[in-house]
Amino acid sequence: MSETTHSGRQLRDENVRPPAGEMPGNPPRVAIVTGAARGIGAATARRLAADGMAVGILDLDAGSCAATVAAITDAGGRAIAVGADVSKDDQVEAAVGTVAAELGPPAVLVNNAGVLRDNLLFKMSEDDWDTVLSVHLRGAFLMSRSVQKHMVDQRYGRIVNLSSSSALGNRGQANYSAAKAGLQGLTKTLAIELGPFGITVNAVAPGFIATGMTAATAARLGVTFEDFQATVAAQVPVRRIGEVDDVAYVISFLASEGARYVSGQVIYVAGGPLS
Numbered sequence: 001m002s003e004t005t006h007s008g009r010q011l012r013d014e015n016v017r018p019p020a021g022e023m024p025g026n027p028p029r030v031a032i033v034t035g036a037a038r039g040i041g042a043a044t045a046r047r048l049a050a051d052g053m054a055v056g057i058l059d060l061d062a063g064s065c066a067a068t069v070a071a072i073t074d075a076g077g078r079a080i081a082v083g084a085d086v087s088k089d090d091q092v093e094a095a096v097g098t099v100a101a102e103l104g105p106p107a108v109l110v111n112n113a114g115v116l117r118d119n120l121l122f123k124m125s126e127d128d129w130d131t132v133l134s135v136h137l138r139g140a141f142l143m144s145r146s147v148q149k150h151m152v153d154q155r156y157g158r159i160v161n162l163s164s165s166s167a168l169g170n171r172g173q174a175n176y177s178a179a180k181a182g183l184q185g186l187t188k189t190l191a192i193e194l195g196p197f198g199i200t201v202n203a204v205a206p207g208f209i210a211t212g213m214t215a216a217t218a219a220r221l222g223v224t225f226e227d228f229q230a231t232v233a234a235q236v237p238v239r240r241i242g243e244v245d246d247v248a249y250v251i252s253f254l255a256s257e258g259a260r261y262v263s264g265q266v267i268y269v270a271g272g273p274l275s
């Protein structure tokens with residue numbers, strides 16, 4: 001049986017209505033995590049591998065992915081390192097092709113690669129603006145556009161974009177907050193466009209997570225990372241700063257079979273509510 005969408009497209013029944021009965025398991029899938037050499041991306045890659053996925057570990061320099069790949073393969077999983085700048089179309093196409101050839105067609109994409117170029121508006125250069133928008137927003141666009149071909153063929157896909165609590169506004173981050181708010185709009189639009197093909201698209205928006213990125217912010221502000229973390233933790237309802245695995249677990253859920261009816265959502269992972 002099939003159903004017809006408002007646009008007249010014929011849909012296979014299983015894409016419209018989940019099969020009745022037990023919760024789905026997680027059959028072997030191929031995932032790509034960008035910016036996975038370190039931080040949240042590395043934790044996410046390890047988590048998805050533990051979930052049974054083969055993982056393409058993508059970062060600017062393939063050599064920097066070695067530790068993440070080793071952590072996965074040493075635990076009995078499958079992973080390969082892929083070097084690419086997500087803001088460059090030719091490198092994105094080559095990287096996705098490499099993963100598809102070596103691991104199989106990707107069904108999960110986590111757009112995690114990111115950079116900071118913080119400054120107050122009057123000191124923010126065009127290069128600071130362009131770099132941040134290119135990596136976060138153009139990178140997620142290029143990666144999603146490339147991977148969706150494989151997902152549409154499979155009539156299955158999970159895209160998770162890394163937004164941020166900074167999407168709600170943060171002093172010194174005009175470029176970053178604009179990119180992270182843009183990612184929320186991209187998430188909702190891709191959820192609408194790709195939903196008919198069995199593809200869900202969601203965003204996670206972390207608050208303060210202890211990584212190299214937040215350590216760099218502490219250094220820019222001239223405070224120790226320990227003092228910075230203590231100051232932030234005192235303002236978080238659960239009274240601690242976030243760990244990379246706090247984010248990885250949420251991404252793991254959104255990347256799972258069971259998250260099949262959650263799409264176009266932004267989940268804040270911030271130890272409390274944000275507004």
Ligand code: NAP
Binds near residue numbers: 058064
């Ligand atoms: P991180 O430790 O700095 O890791 C980011 C990774 O992305 C690095 O390995 C980096 O490589 C890579 N990367 C940068 N530009 C790239 C490009 N053009 N192409 C491919 N890879 C690139 O950052 P994180 O804290 O784990 O953050 C991960 C994501 O979560 C980011 O999107 C960030 O904005 C978001 N986020 C983080 C926090 C937080 O508190 N940490 C909060 C909210 C959202 P290099 O090191 O070689 O530059």
